[in-house]
Amino acid sequence: ENAVQWxxxxxxxxxLLGFNHGPGLQVPLFLLFLMIYVMTMAANLSIIVLVxxxxxxxxxxxxxxxxxxCLEVCNSxxxxxxxxxxxxxxNRAISICCCILQYYCFGSLTAxxxxxxxxMSLDRYVAICRPLHYAALMRVRxxxxxxxxxxxxxxxxxxxxxxxxxxxxxxxxxxxxxxxxDFTPLLKLSCSDTSLMALVTLLLSALxxxxxxxxxxxxxxxxxxxxxxxxxxxxxxxxxxxxxSHLIVVTLYYGTIIFVYVLPDTDTLRPLNKLLSLFYTVITxxxxxxxxxxxxxxxxxxxxxxxxA
Numbered sequence: 001e002n003a004v005q006w007x008x009x010x011x012x013x014x015x016l017l018g019f020n021h022g023p024g025l026q027v028p029l030f031l032l033f034l035m036i037y038v039m040t041m042a043a044n045l046s047i048i049v050l051v052x053x054x055x056x057x058x059x060x061x062x063x064x065x066x067x068x069x070c071l072e073v074c075n076s077x078x079x080x081x082x083x084x085x086x087x088x089x090x091n092r093a094i095s096i097c098c099c100i101l102q103y104y105c106f107g108s109l110t111a112x113x114x115x116x117x118x119x120m121s122l123d124r125y126v127a128i129c130r131p132l133h134y135a136a137l138m139r140v141r142x143x144x145x146x147x148x149x150x151x152x153x154x155x156x157x158x159x160x161x162x163x164x165x166x167x168x169x170x171x172x173x174x175x176x177x178x179x180x181x182d183f184t185p186l187l188k189l190s191c192s193d194t195s196l197m198a199l200v201t202l203l204l205s206a207l208x209x210x211x212x213x214x215x216x217x218x219x220x221x222x223x224x225x226x227x228x229x230x231x232x233x234x235x236x237x238x239x240x241x242x243x244x245s246h247l248i249v250v251t252l253y254y255g256t257i258i259f260v261y262v263l264p265d266t267d268t269l270r271p272l273n274k275l276l277s278l279f280y281t282v283i284t285x286x287x288x289x290x291x292x293x294x295x296x297x298x299x300x301x302x303x304x305x306x307x308x309a
Contacts, residue, residue, distance in 0.1 A: 011170040013095045014189065018086060018179040019274065030087035036286050037080045043289035044069035044076075050299065057298075060138040061127070061242075064120045065292060067147050071113050072285035078105045079180050079281050096170065099181040104162040106180065106281070110257075111208040112154020117250050118212035119146045121219040124243040129226045157208035161201040168192060177270060180281065216250055245292045252287065256280040 019029075051057045051066035082102065086092045094102070126134050161183070171191030178185045183201060187194045223243055230236045260276045263269050293299050 011096065011174060011189065013093045014099055014174045014176050016082075016086065016092045016094055016179055016181070017175055017177050018083070018092060023090070026087050026090060030084060033080060033084055033087065033282070036282060037076060037084065040076045040080075040282075040286040040289075041073060043293070044072045044285065047289050047292070047299070048073075060123050060143045061120075063143050064116065064123060064147065067150070068113070068116055068120070069289060071109055071116060072288055075106070075109045075113070075281065076285045078102060078109065083179055094181070099176075099186065100162060100166050103165070103181045103183060103186060104158050107158035107162070107183070108155040110154075111157040111205075112150050113253070114209045114212040115150035115153050116147070117246075117253065118215040118219075119150055120246050121216040121223075121243075121250065122146075124246060125219040125223055127242065128223050128239055153208060157204060161197065161204060164197055164200075168194070168197070178274060179278070182277070213254060216254075220247060220250075248291050249284075249288050253280060253284055256284070 047069040048066050051062045051069075079102075082094065123138060126137050130137070165186060168190045169192050170189045173188070176185040176188075187198060220243075227236050227239045230239060256276050256279045260273055260280070263273055263276075
């Protein structure tokens with residue numbers, strides 16, 4: 001018992017191995033990820049300002065899009081600043097407290113994004129399949145409640161396992177083969193039996209992500225069915241254009257997450273796991289506002305007028 005307590009108190013920080021890059025790649029990687037971070041922040045903040053400032057965008061669809069951009073700003077700021085600092089200084093160490101805090105923020109924001117994407121798909125379902133009831137169902141109060149439930153649900157989803165993790169005895173190793181503090185690498189630091197914690201975390205993750213995923217999937221099955229019933233090709237194209245951006249975002253987001261957490265944690269597949277994790281933690285927040293801007297002429301035209309004024 002004394003040895004366990006000594007080990008628990010002696011491990012105060014861990015090393016995030018990241019991408020095992022050589023010294024010559026630190027500066028190019030720093031510049032690459034810095035450019036991605038700056039562009040991610042600029043694109044998402046532009047969407048937020050646009051939704052808040054322009055009354056043309058005071059609609060449920062753009063309100064939820066603004067919330068999604070807020071989530072992407074928070075998500076990128078949870079992962080990238082620490083990664084950039086490690087590229088710049090070569091110091092990959094992070095304290096246990098900061099590591100667990102990063103995991104909590106990342107897990108909460110991921111769960112909140114799953115909920116918000118489901119809410120956005122529900123909004124598109126009502127707009128396309130129940131257009132006469134849209135104004136009555138998607139009122140301001142309803143939209144505020146749905147957005148608040150997404151944020152609150154996300155931040156409640158990881159409270160229990162984060163609290164549990166903060167009290168576990170840590171024996172090492174002190175190297176985490178990842179570029180951020182995720183659940184599975186953190187469990188490997190424990191010197192006690194973590195099977196119950198892993199089971200509870202799996203159940204909580206399923207509770208907060210599986211229902212939103214199924215709601216999203218069901219909504220789009222109904223949307224596609226309704227669009228196919230529209231007799232004219234022009235009508236089908238117009239209806240599909242209102243939800244195509246969100247469908248692309250949902251496919252990219254869930255596609256990579258499912259691969260990351262379904263793939264077994266083996267030495268052979270770990271590089272692929274990190275690459276896919278990089279995609280949905282770094283690339284997706286950068287790509288989402290571009291997808292909405294490129295495929296939505298209202299957003300595209302307003303941004304063009306703003307930057308050319």
